[in-house]
Amino acid sequence: MPETDGDDLSDLPPSAKLVFKVLEYDGPLTQKGIVEESMLSARTVRYALERLEGVGVVEEDVYFADARQNLYEIDLTDCDGDCETAASAD
Template identity: 85%
Template sequence: MAESDGETIADLPPSAKLVYKVLEYNGPLTQKGIVEESMLSARTVRYALERLEEVGAVDEDVYFADARQNLYEIVDDAEEQPSESTESAVSD
């Protein structure tokens, strides 16, 4: 999982976890799309995206269909990866 200063996605508020799941299921979305899918307020979604960016779980990019908006997507290495200790325990 993505981590920053010891904080992981598991440590984030429920709204941030919901936004993460919405992006996980729907793929890259604009903030407006996340608001529609999650049924959270725009302010809550903004805060959740800030927190997700802080831990490195979400990446912000330009939305080429409308450059006034940003496109948010999950960073590939943010997904839970098996640790090396787990992998070595399985192979032993």
Template identity: 60%
Template sequence: MAHVPDQLYDLPPSGKLVLKVLEVNGEMTQSQIATETRLSKRTVRYALDALRDAGVLRERVYFRDARQSLYSISDSVLTNEPTTMDD
């Protein structure tokens, strides 16, 4: 199971929901996220900003419509395993 970075605990509920939807569905546009979560586009935009600030969001151009972006979870979050400390 992946380790949850500390900055994710401070996310608003909408940010945690968007993170979970991206984890389950993979890459999505803001509109797709809004439809899937039933959150307003404004709330999704706020959640995406919070995820970006936390350093866990990857964004790239959506080639079907260059006005939109595709969002996904950063690989570093998906592969971040907890470290063990030797005493």
């Protein structure tokens, strides 16, 4: 039986799954954009992004329009194909 360390998208809280879906549908967004689209608080979005980055499914880039902000997008290179199914299995 393979060991699981809890670093799977299906093990994340619902807020992280919602942020993942927002990024999946709306593409790269700033944290403020994710807050507006998801209607979650800024603190909750920040926590969800930290969890998603920890799992390796979200990538952070510099937002060139305003260098004080970061642009977040889905990074499926480390996902092995089960990110979409894990996010919808809630």
